[in-house]
Structures are given as C-alpha cells and as structure tokens.
Amino acid sequence: MEKVRISKLMAERGMCSRREADSYIERGWVKVDGVVATLGERATASQTITLDKNVASQQSARVTILINKPMAYVSGQAEDGYTPAVALITAANRSRTDRSPLRFDRNQLRGLAVAGRLDIDSTGLLVLTQDGRVARTLIGEDSEVEKEYLVRVQGKLRPGGLELLNEGLSLDGKRLKRAQVQWQNDDQLRFVLREGKKRQIRRMCELVGLTVLGLKRVRIGQVMLADLPVGQWRYLAAHERF
Structure with missing residues (x-):
C-alpha cells in the first residue's frame, strides 16, 4: 500500500x-x-x-467569523484604493444578534483566512477562519459544500440558456460541475454551486446572454446569511456546521 x-x-x-x-x-x-x-x-x-x-x-480556541460583506470591499488582502473585509471585524461592528459567548479580541484577527472569496462587486456571506479544518471543508480541492446566491440580471436569455446554466457550460476549457439554477422572479436567478471559479456566475451568465447587475451570497452549506446586517459580523456558533 x-x-x-x-x-x-x-x-x-x-x-x-x-x-x-x-x-x-x-x-x-x-x-x-x-x-x-x-x-x-x-x-x-x-x-x-x-x-x-x-x-x-x-x-x-480558533474562531470562524461570518461577515455580510458590502460592495467595494475586497475579500482578501488590501488592494490599492480598496479596503479588505477583515477591516470590518471590530467590536463596534459586531452584530447585536450574535449570541456567541466569545469576547472579541484583536488576536482573533491573526491568521484569519478567507474561505471562499466574493468579488468586490458582490455582497453577502463571507467566511474568515483561523481553523484549517473549516478552510479545507469549504475550499479544499474535493469540497462539495454548496454555495447559494441570489443574482439580479438583465438581458435576453438565449434559447436553452437555463439548461446550459444548470449543466452545459465550460469555463477556461474545463466543464463546470452541475449547478442548480432557477428563476426567482422576472429579473432574479437563484444559483447553487459546488465550486467557485473566479467570477464564475458573472461569466456563466455572459455565456447565455445575461449581464449580472447584483450578486449576493446567502448560504454556505447549512450556514445562512439570514438577518446579519450589511457590514456587520458574528462568530460561527458552536452548534453550526457547514
């Protein structure tokens, strides 16, 4: 062996x-x-x-933090003219609905890794963690954890476009994993993905004649964004599992 x-x-x-x-x-x-x-x-x-x-x-002792990322913040390292989402993790920005017994300590900011990025124009659930087990679960090569998005679009969907979004597209010469895509209303789609290529949803939509106007991540695995206010954060609760 x-x-x-x-x-x-x-x-x-x-x-x-x-x-x-x-x-x-x-x-x-x-x-x-x-x-x-x-x-x-x-x-x-x-x-x-x-x-x-x-x-x-x-x-x-390692923490995992959930942020409702606003637009204009980058997920990872600071870029020229843009602020990283970790800057939102302050005592003042902690959600009042957070029931975790943990006390905020700036040492909790050390070694925080982004486990599944959102681009600068996207909003919603962002996970930062000190725990390598969590990071591997969410972004490891063999990760099958679902990520759910609400996507506002404009344009004319090409014939068969919805079917292609679900199971017929390739990016960068590689076939995408099967997705779950359906209309929520006249201008909004719901995407459930099990992978996270760079700007994947925006590029998928472009291939079928649609332009993304807004993108919000509302769920990762079993963890929901729920009522976490924009720009605020909370700890992953002890009972929560992705």
Whole structure:
C-alpha cells in the first residue's frame, strides 16, 4: 500500500490543514499507530493517526467569523484604493444578534483566512477562519459544500440558456460541475454551486446572454446569511456546521 506524508493524510481526514499538521508533528503532538510521528514521515491510509489533547485545546480556541460583506470591499488582502473585509471585524461592528459567548479580541484577527472569496462587486456571506479544518471543508480541492446566491440580471436569455446554466457550460476549457439554477422572479436567478471559479456566475451568465447587475451570497452549506446586517459580523456558533 502506498505511503504518503502524514500531514496530507491528516488534511484528507479533516483533522486540520497540512500546515497545521506539520506544526503539530514538530511539537510531538501526533502519533501514528501509537508512536510519535516525525516531520516528513509517511504512512498508509490504513494506519491510525491520533492527536494530543493540546491539539483539541488549540483548535477550540480558533474562531470562524461570518461577515455580510458590502460592495467595494475586497475579500482578501488590501488592494490599492480598496479596503479588505477583515477591516470590518471590530467590536463596534459586531452584530447585536450574535449570541456567541466569545469576547472579541484583536488576536482573533491573526491568521484569519478567507474561505471562499466574493468579488468586490458582490455582497453577502463571507467566511474568515483561523481553523484549517473549516478552510479545507469549504475550499479544499474535493469540497462539495454548496454555495447559494441570489443574482439580479438583465438581458435576453438565449434559447436553452437555463439548461446550459444548470449543466452545459465550460469555463477556461474545463466543464463546470452541475449547478442548480432557477428563476426567482422576472429579473432574479437563484444559483447553487459546488465550486467557485473566479467570477464564475458573472461569466456563466455572459455565456447565455445575461449581464449580472447584483450578486449576493446567502448560504454556505447549512450556514445562512439570514438577518446579519450589511457590514456587520458574528462568530460561527458552536452548534453550526457547514
């Protein structure tokens, strides 16, 4: 049976990210079949990997934050003339409806990664997390987590366009995963995707004769945007799972 790096196996099993796995291995917090692992060590898929209790303590301290991103904010790093969404995470911007017992601390901003970007002209649910397990669940190569969008459009839909949006389009020479697309009303479509190519929905719409006027992400997996106010944020609750 082929052996692969332990950090890769740990990431595939959803235990943590590969970077986190290497950190845990360096600290002696990972065992393979009961033996402390070493950095760079390989194992087979059938072997048992266990984590020290220190890992659980560290992981539980990591936060995941949900933002209702407004237009004109970039999801990731600051760009010339534009503000990153992480700048919205302040004590004053925390939603009053957030019932999490967590207290805001600026240390929670360290290592926050965007798990599924929204372009600058899009709004809605944006996830930033310190937890590699969450990031992998949402944006890992094998992620199947649904993302739901409400998309306001204009233009004339080409014949068979709705069918093409659901299962017949390719971008960058690669066939897209099957989508769920339906009309919500005369000028708004509902998209449910299981992937997130750059400006995917806008490009899909262009291929069938439509121009996107507004795009809002309202759900990621089982987590809803709901009544989170624009420009505000809350913690992912302990009971919530994507």
